Amino acid sequence: xxxxxxxxxxxxxxxxxxxxxxxxxxxxxxxxxxxxxxxxxxxxxxxxxxxxxxxxxxxxxxxxxxxxxxxxxxxxxxxxxxxxxxxxxxxxxxxxxxxxxxxxxxxxxxxxxxxxxxxxxxxxxxxxxxxxxxxxxxxxxxxxxxxxxxxxxxxxxxxxxxxxxxxxxxxxxxxxxxxxxxxxxxxxxxxxxxxxxxxxxxxxxxxxxxxxxxxxxxxxxxxxxxxxxxxxxxxxxxxxxxxxxxxxxxxxxxxxxxxxxxxxxxxxxxxxxxxxxxxxxxxxxxxxxxxxxxxxxxxxxxxxxxxxxxxxxxxxxxxxxxxxxxxxxxxxxxxxxxxxxxxxxxxxxxxxxxxxxxxxxxxxxxxxxxxxxxxxxxxxxxxxxxxxxxxxxxxxxxxxxxxxxxxxxxxxxxxxxxxxxxxxxxxxxxxxxxxxxxxxxxxxxxxxxxxxxxxxxx
Numbered sequence: 001x002x003x004x005x006x007x008x009x010x011x012x013x014x015x016x017x018x019x020x021x022x023x024x025x026x027x028x029x030x031x032x033x034x035x036x037x038x039x040x041x042x043x044x045x046x047x048x049x050x051x052x053x054x055x056x057x058x059x060x061x062x063x064x065x066x067x068x069x070x071x072x073x074x075x076x077x078x079x080x081x082x083x084x085x086x087x088x089x090x091x092x093x094x095x096x097x098x099x100x101x102x103x104x105x106x107x108x109x110x111x112x113x114x115x116x117x118x119x120x121x122x123x124x125x126x127x128x129x130x131x132x133x134x135x136x137x138x139x140x141x142x143x144x145x146x147x148x149x150x151x152x153x154x155x156x157x158x159x160x161x162x163x164x165x166x167x168x169x170x171x172x173x174x175x176x177x178x179x180x181x182x183x184x185x186x187x188x189x190x191x192x193x194x195x196x197x198x199x200x201x202x203x204x205x206x207x208x209x210x211x212x213x214x215x216x217x218x219x220x221x222x223x224x225x226x227x228x229x230x231x232x233x234x235x236x237x238x239x240x241x242x243x244x245x246x247x248x249x250x251x252x253x254x255x256x257x258x259x260x261x262x263x264x265x266x267x268x269x270x271x272x273x274x275x276x277x278x279x280x281x282x283x284x285x286x287x288x289x290x291x292x293x294x295x296x297x298x299x300x301x302x303x304x305x306x307x308x309x310x311x312x313x314x315x316x317x318x319x320x321x322x323x324x325x326x327x328x329x330x331x332x333x334x335x336x337x338x339x340x341x342x343x344x345x346x347x348x349x350x351x352x353x354x355x356x357x358x359x360x361x362x363x364x365x366x367x368x369x370x371x372x373x374x375x376x377x378x379x380x381x382x383x384x385x386x387x388x389x390x391x392x393x394x395x396x397x398x399x400x401x402x403x404x405x406x407x408x409x410x411x412x413x414x415x416x417x418x419x420x421x422x423x424x425x426x427x428x429x430x431x432x433x434x435x436x437x438x439x440x441x442x443x444x445x446x447x448x449x450x451x452x453x454x455x456x457x458x
Contacts, residue, residue: 056109056441057088058200063429064121075134079124081429083201085109086119094158095142096440097135097173098189098433099165101236102260102275103128103399104135105436108142122440124433126399128274132169136176143177158182160439162189182442187241189438190233191249194395196441197428198226205395205426208408217426230391232382233434234398236260240385253385255378259400262374269370270363278367279404285368290361292317315373322360368406375407379414379425386423394425399432 064082092109099105106125112118127135143157159173159181166183174181197204202219209215227248231241238258243249263275272278294302295309296318302309386394394415401407408427415425430437 056085056092057090058085058196059087061085061201063201063203075127075131076138077126079126079430079433082124083122083430084119085121086117088119092120093146093156094160094440094443095139096160096162096436096442097139097166098186098435098439099129099132099135099161099163099169100399100435101129101164102263103235103432104132104163104165105399105433106135106138107433107436107440122437124430124436126432129165132165132172136169136173139173140177143179158443160184160442162186162435162439184439184442186435187239187249187251188247189435189442190231190241190397191243191247191438192441193434193436193438194231194243194397194428195226195246196437197430197434198395204429206429207424208405208412208427210409213405226393228389228391229393229395230382230386230389231434232378232394232396232398234258234378234396234400236263238378238381238398240382242385242389242391252389253381255381257374257377259374259398262370262400265370266367269366272363272367275402279371279402279406281364281367282371282404282406283368285362285364285366287312287365287369287372289365290318290369291315291372312372312376315369315376319361326360371406372410375410376414379411380418382411382425383415383418383423387419392423394423396425396427397431397434401427401431403429403431 062084064084065080088109095106095108097104097106104127106127108123109120110123111120125138127138139159146157157177157179159177159179161170161173161181162184163186166181166186170181170183173179198221203216205217205219207215207217228242228244231239231243231249233239233241236259238255239251240253241249242252259275263278266272266278266281270278270281272281291312292314293309294307294311294313297313298309300309301307382394382396385391396408396411401411408425412425415423428434
């Protein structure tokens with residue numbers, strides 16, 4: 001049998017590759033790499049013949065805190081926190097995509113650009129779902145690169161897909177790439193991805209507070225059994241999933257007031273064009289210009305029921321009063337012109353006056369207020385579900401969080417406040433990629449995993 005060709009999946013935008021698994025073997029009689037990782041010719045050849053069927057070796061995995069090898073682009077965002085898999089050597093002939101209502105998340109494996117390195121890394125990319133063709137084109141580049149490096153046929157690169165878009169865009173992906181597209185259940189992929197991050201990746205899970213912005217939880221998990229727990233996945237909407245064990249889960253609730261709510265309303269109320277712009281506005285905002293606080297009502301704390309004067313009593317509660325005052329000032333200052341405007345200028349059933357909205361509501365203040373409103377609502381509902389089902393740990397995932405400090409602080413505060421300090425919010429550095437990683441790992445064989453994080457896999 002002739003030796004297999006190069007087995008790395010290089011980055012399609014740079015063309016950089018490292019040595020293949022076959023090339024790092026010192027000789028056919030040995031079958032070991034220079035770092036002691038066992039890899040056989042038959043395993044590699046079988047992987048090429050059966051794309052996607054491969055044991056992903058996560059031993060020694062760690063998060064790489066450096067710039068990704070993929071150049072930055074206006075068409076997508078490459079998460080800078082790749083996961084290095086120093087001991088994985090076999091071919092990976094599949095990629096995974098999680099297509100939601102707002103974002104499409106892509107995960108793929110590539111060899112290290114440094115030819116002296118063994119192993120590779122998981123790459124994480126994010127596209128706007130409205131630009132799904134850009135995501136498909138990126139997958140086409142991965143497919144072409146895989147074919148060039150491995151001498152394989154184009155159809156041998158398998159696409160694992162999850163999320164609603166796995167069904168909506170199924171035909172478009174299959175026809176564009178001419179490959180097998182395997183659709184996986186969204187909830188199951190979320191749980192597989194989260195279990196993987198908790199059990200296998202150090203410095204992945206952390207808690208957040210203003211005093212300690214990123215406090216990593218002990219690794220490996222203590223106690224070893226991480227169940228039961230609540231996953232609060234915040235995307236366009238919010239799903240709350242009770243997880244009792246590997247592959248044992250139940251959606252117990254959710255809310256339609258999620259990331260899509262924030263993005264939609266802020267796109268109407270501000271000039272922000274994308275979610276990152278909205279978060280930047282929120283960082284500069286002062287919600288007290290918009291929200292009504294307990295102190296605005298009582299003049300001080302309401303100690304009897306444990307409310308500080310700075311607690312939000314009513315999101316956007318100051319707007320109506322201030323807007324009406326501005327309208328009266330405008331009416332009084334224009335010689336009553338607004339009192340005699342034409343009938344066609346009236347909005348039926350309303351008392352709206354035809355003038356520009358008051359200028360005192362800055363986009364930054366509106367953004368911060370709405371971010372707090374949505375986050376507080378999610379946090380309170382999450383606590384109630386955790387309390388009802390006796391779930392000690394609450395994990396927050398989904399692209400809505402995006403590593404944003406105000407969001408995490410609000411969610412953490414809500415959980416601590418409502419639980420009186422008995423429960424804790426947990427976050428992940430790859431919170432937006434749970435489903436994509438879960439779909440990627442669905443190609444694992446049964447019962448694989450160093451700490452049983454894939455126990456019961458099909």
